[in-house]
Amino acid sequence: MSPSPYAEMHPSVRLLLGPGPANVHPRVLQAMSAPILGHLDPELLTIMDDIRAMLQLVFRTQNELTLALSGTGSAGMEACLLNVVEPGEKVIVGVGGYFGWRLTEVARRLGAEVIQLDYPWGDIADPERVIQTYRQHQDAKVLALVHAETSTGVCQPLEEIGQEISRGDTLFLVDCVTSLGGIPVEVDHWKIDLAYSCSQKCIGMPSGLSPVTVSEKARAAISKRKSPIPSWYVGFDVLSRYWSEERMYHHTISSTLLYGLREALRLIWEEGLENRWQRHQKYGTLLQERLTSLGFTLFAREGYRLPVLTTVALPARLNPTQARTRLLREHSIEVGAGLGEYKEKLWRIGLMGSNANRANVEYLCGVVTEMLRE
């Protein structure tokens, strides 16, 4: 036995007000320290059933194929595309931020023909324009939109688009990474065929799992593929046989992560999903009002601002990068930088899960007020 050259680790206690991960409720970390169970242990299979039922509640869906993928939200994005899209097929993607771009990149890597519907960062994709584009490409396999664009803080209206698409064969794919558990997501009502999210934002656990739900329409499309699903790890054909009564061995799911997700979902249930949406709305609005009164400029289009993720330009006397670094170093508060060309221009401030509370709004605004006075 020799001492490791790597010292014992003592991560700083951060207030995580960036685009996620957020801090989690103590009950979630506590649950994750429970003894490990095997991936086919009857007790773990019951936990998986509980998780599916609670994810159906949060996604507002009856979809039987509702599960947690063993990867982050990025794995969920990739899984939802690769299970349905075959090489050469058309995929319409709305791109008004980084994650819209990411969808096009994943689709291109799969050999899809990408129809890119660009709209300005900070704005929404106009539903009428989306529907027009769809009507020009009704042979598209998928129309993909980002519900809550984490790079811009914009909330995309979906219902009208979903209703229109549901009449044809095209599948409606929606990125719910930043919305699920924080603002209304109505998978069945909005006729969404494939939706994915992550665990570390409004759901309230560490990252590592990706909640996914798949409609019967999408499952039927998968069963008619000409080429095999190009993945085993996130192939819904095999994953569904593990998450269903068949309990086929597929991969070694992490009991530790499932414990955390189950506890996070229990907390959502206890609070009530609609109460939770209201809480996120309340403190997101409060933060946006406060920042505006301090001279910050909200970036997202009015009327379509996410409460869970606020994007702001800073008053001229604060340099966004320097001020962000000071927040982290002097106050252990993490806020996010902008993405892409906004890296040095914007802050992205998350109030997600248990972090959506008055104390965090007061703390951040108090510190910022002081920085502005210096």
Next chain:
Amino acid sequence: MSPSPYAEMHPSVRLLLGPGPANVHPRVLQAMSAPILGHLDPELLTIMDDIRAMLQLVFRTQNELTLALSGTGSAGMEACLLNVVEPGEKVIVGVGGYFGWRLTEVARRLGAEVIQLDYPWGDIADPERVIQTYRQHQDAKVLALVHAETSTGVCQPLEEIGQEISRGDTLFLVDCVTSLGGIPVEVDHWKIDLAYSCSQKCIGMPSGLSPVTVSEKARAAISKRKSPIPSWYVGFDVLSRYWSEERMYHHTISSTLLYGLREALRLIWEEGLENRWQRHQKYGTLLQERLTSLGFTLFAREGYRLPVLTTVALPARLNPTQARTRLLREHSIEVGAGLGEYKEKLWRIGLMGSNANRANVEYLCGVVTEMLRE
């Protein structure tokens, strides 16, 4: 606030002597309850650097592209294949167990032409035969073998094969899921180009991460691809830009999982890698001797038996499935069933990580002795 219909969770304390997950050292779960850090926090980036350095030690490699994928070992398998194999290219796979078959299935889903080299379950792939097959298909992009076949308990010799393959363009891909951290793995010395493992077996943490290492030869092959890497999530082109000095945002890596991996690797360092191999060998051999003396029949070929995973047929008076269920219900001991046609015929007993100790051998053999006497 309303109570959840899902009760607080109290997972049973299991002795996990199946094919993984294994129980973990208390320090690992403790580390995982540390406060969450953002995926671009300078403190987390330092932790990633520590992990890379310690993984290089465990893989015995200088490969710069050495990292932990955000998925299980199955994700590692898929990543290693999909980054290098293009549709229509030849992949030679040795198949003498479930995970050899899985490699062919993943390769087929990628559109590869699979050259399947079958050998009997319980046996090794004869190195001379492997080399002959390779010489017949020197245009193959990859030759893939499973080092420690978790379905059969067999340890595959690799060195001679690696030396031969290293002279041509074919890449040597090795599944180290069950071997890494428990028995010698010599990535550089054996000329392995792509190796992947998991976190929940001999490494000693819960599942959720997949250590991967990639040689310069493999990286050069990737850079010469004609088609894009078909994945963003596990694409080494983009992942390497996050794990390197560039620190490009790629995905929200789980600080919680990284804390666990770092602590597990620190424990390996403290014990000494070679001491750890010896400990696994010692208790694996002890278990195999004891079981033999109790009338069990070892399944894997003599001379090639894994110490970390023992496959055995039971004495006639014990029904493998019933006896396994009793172990779980009455003693909270998990052992694995056989896979495929051996489901009702074999047990797979793991002594992995901190579970490779005298107490576990005594406990299991004591209980089994009693069951035989009833």
